[in-house]
Amino acid sequence: MSESKTGRPISEGAEEELGKVYKVLNLGEVELVDYLGDDRSVARAARTSYQRSEGKSDEHDKRLITRLWKDRHTSPFEMVSLTFRIRLPIFVMRQHVRHRTASLNEWSFRYTECPDLFYKPEVDDVRGQHTTNKQMSGEGLSPEASKEAKEMIEKHNSASYEAYQKLLKLGVAREQARVVLPVSAYTQIIWRMDMRNLLGYFSLRLAPDAQKEIREYAKVMAEIVKKGWPLIWEAYESPPPTGS
Numbered sequence: 001m002s003e004s005k006t007g008r009p010i011s012e013g014a015e016e017e018l019g020k021v022y023k024v025l026n027l028g029e030v031e032l033v034d035y036l037g038d039d040r041s042v043a044r045a046a047r048t049s050y051q052r053s054e055g056k057s058d059e060h061d062k063r064l065i066t067r068l069w070k071d072r073h074t075s076p077f078e079m080v081s082l083t084f085r086i087r088l089p090i091f092v093m094r095q096h097v098r099h100r101t102a103s104l105n106e107w108s109f110r111y112t113e114c115p116d117l118f119y120k121p122e123v124d125d126v127r128g129q130h131t132t133n134k135q136m137s138g139e140g141l142s143p144e145a146s147k148e149a150k151e152m153i154e155k156h157n158s159a160s161y162e163a164y165q166k167l168l169k170l171g172v173a174r175e176q177a178r179v180v181l182p183v184s185a186y187t188q189i190i191w192r193m194d195m196r197n198l199l200g201y202f203s204l205r206l207a208p209d210a211q212k213e214i215r216e217y218a219k220v221m222a223e224i225v226k227k228g229w230p231l232i233w234e235a236y237e238s239p240p241p242t243g244s
């Protein structure tokens with residue numbers, strides 16, 4: 001194998017993350033499969049404003065990146081992008097596609113059969129409806145109710161997959177047979193987002209009012225950003241400007 005050479009900016013942290021498969025939920029996965037740009041790509045893009053490219057030191061870059069984020073001068077953050085492979089249940093996928101600034105490609109259940117992969121919660125993760133917030137879940141249910149709920153979900157997943165297989169055996173086309181699949185079925189996407197909008201995604205999907213299952217995915221991706229783009233992450237976590 002020939003040694004690959006590149007003139008592109010490389011992030012050592014991101015290089016270490018490439019190809020690592022992180023487990024999420026019962027059968028989900030997140031893997032960084034590609035990226036463009038490092039911390040300094042943001043600083044370099046911003047310096048175009050005054051026709052310079054390189055900073056005097058890492059410390060200068062760090063201060064500049066933090067300043068940019070605080071001042072909402074966000075376009076330089078679009079110079080960095082990350083591409084993930086994500087295996088996720090359809091109900092989490094539906095939340096992901098709302099982030100319109102991402103580019104994505106999804107498994108096609110017209111071309112291929114849906115695999116027997118379904119989300120089910122752990123017993124201690126079955127949650128009741130929140131008492132005041134109409135959108136959120138609240139406290140856990142009793143152990144008995146949680147166990148019953150989990151078993152119902154498992155049975156429903158199995159029955160749906162059985163019906164799907166029967167329809168395929170009857171000769172029904174894949175694109176039509178899939179109508180019996182529940183939103184707990186896992187799908188897979190290649191999902192590319194620029195850093196500006198990825199940070200926006202984190203603001204929304206790491207927040208306590210986001211659904212726990214998508215939060216789990218956002219947490220894993222945030223950890224990857226923290227390792228590969230530490231200065232950007234630090235800027236993102238720095239206190240917001242007052243009066244904005």
Ligand SMILES: Cc1cc2nc3c(=O)[nH]c(=O)nc-3n(C[C@H](O)[C@H](O)[C@H](O)COP(=O)(O)OP(=O)(O)OC[C@H]3O[C@@H](n4cnc5c(N)ncnc54)[C@H](O)[C@@H]3O)c2cc1C
Pocket residue numbers: 098099100101102197200204205209210211
């Ligand atoms: C807790 C929570 C609950 C939600 N509940 C619902 C719900 O009940 N129903 C529902 O349909 N959705 C719901 N959503 C999805 C939500 O409305 C957004 O679609 C989603 O969070 C994506 O956010 P975004 O538009 O900022 O991201 P992106 O689509 O990635 O856009 C990033 C930014 O680009 C700009 N932008 C993108 N598209 C446009 C555009 N067309 N016009 C102008 N500017 C644009 C905006 O500045 C935007 O913030 C919910 C989201 C959260 C976090």
